Amino acid sequence: MPITKTSDSAVWRKRTTLQQWALWGGWFLLVVFFIFCWQVMTKDTIWYFVADAPTQAADLGGRMFPPRWSYIDVLWAPLWDTLNIATLGTLLGIAIAIPVAFLAARNTTPSVLFVRPIALFIIVSSRSINSLIWALLLVAIIGPGILAGIVAIGLRSIGFVAKLLYEAIEEIDETQVEAISATGASAAQVVDYAIVPQVLPAFFGISVFRWDINIRESTILGLVGAGGIGLQLQASLNVLAWPQVTMIFIVILGTVVLSEWVSAKVRHAII
Template structure:
């Protein structure tokens, strides 16, 4: 900690003069950037619409009330489709992410110079593209429906699961691996008996957690034609059937709450 001496008095300061000047300059630069961004946002905002937002919101809420509960019977199919999209997409994503995680981990990759960068690039690419973007592209390729939603969920899950899994692989106890290798075990046997048992709880926890996230993401993929309850929501909005929209919102909320409960119980059971 810098000390400044003034006469017989020592003054303890958090930073010296040079560090304080750099800190002040950095703070000023960030403040200027924030003001500049706020100015751009303000110029592109129609403040008349913002001012009338409370009235518009209240009017929309009145249109959505009361919910048409008789519409519930038509939503069971879309809800089940949404769960199928999330579940199958998670399974497919985990199946693709698992080998990539072993290729990306420092202690299991066959080549740190060639294979590991490629595996990391694939994981980063998967994480960088939102599931809605994946769904938009896949609907063009495969057409609207559940298949596009399943693959979109899978592609998005690969990067998430792969990153957490390869980090778990890198944190395993190396002594256990060395003990298995010292018995003369092959590389595959070392992975089977020395690595996989150590990462099994993390693998199960990551998979369940991603499934919980995918339930939420699957509810909106239908807005771009990728199946599930989102398609029913888009249809209700397009026809201005607001009493149906409120029912769909309640069903989505119930589905998300149920998936959260199931995932919490599953994680508690496997971890």
């Protein structure tokens, strides 16, 4: 029953027949839609494998433990490559994202009709393609190695950083811009003294947050040949060396937890 609020109290009113049928019709359509989606998702499912999944998972878990702790000596160099991919890729993305963000923001773009749509298209294109797909394409273009991973992370980071940064630019206090402009300052001076100081904390927070995300994404780029610890993961999976896989998972988990802690500390110090 819908509730009608008055100045003193809520009044309960019974739904009309039409409202009641509309409510039940909505629920019926929702159930039909759910059944349709379930059939689409499971039409190729082999339910025997699903029923056998707990047994297979237990068998695989037994093979993965205990971890091969001696294998950690092999992982230091690939882990260092992974950190370099994430860090250099983040810096590359930031370097490109800064001008794109200023071109996309309504209050700093030189043209709302022409330049801004191009900048927004760059942002959307970067955010639409996953870093793993970027890496797959770049490995085919420039060959395997950490360079492909760095460029893939950079291309993926452009959209994320530029989107959040241009939104921060559009939300600045315009009175500061007007005050600096009133002194006869040039457009570059207005940006330098009125806009940049306001968005600088947000910029640092966005950059550190993106670096934290890139640490996680760069750990799997080696699966397509883009270097890093993912290469060792792929090699171990190929030979079914499950104790080594467990060790790699532990190292990746430790790295992600550490990067998350560093990111949180830096963002707290800045913001």
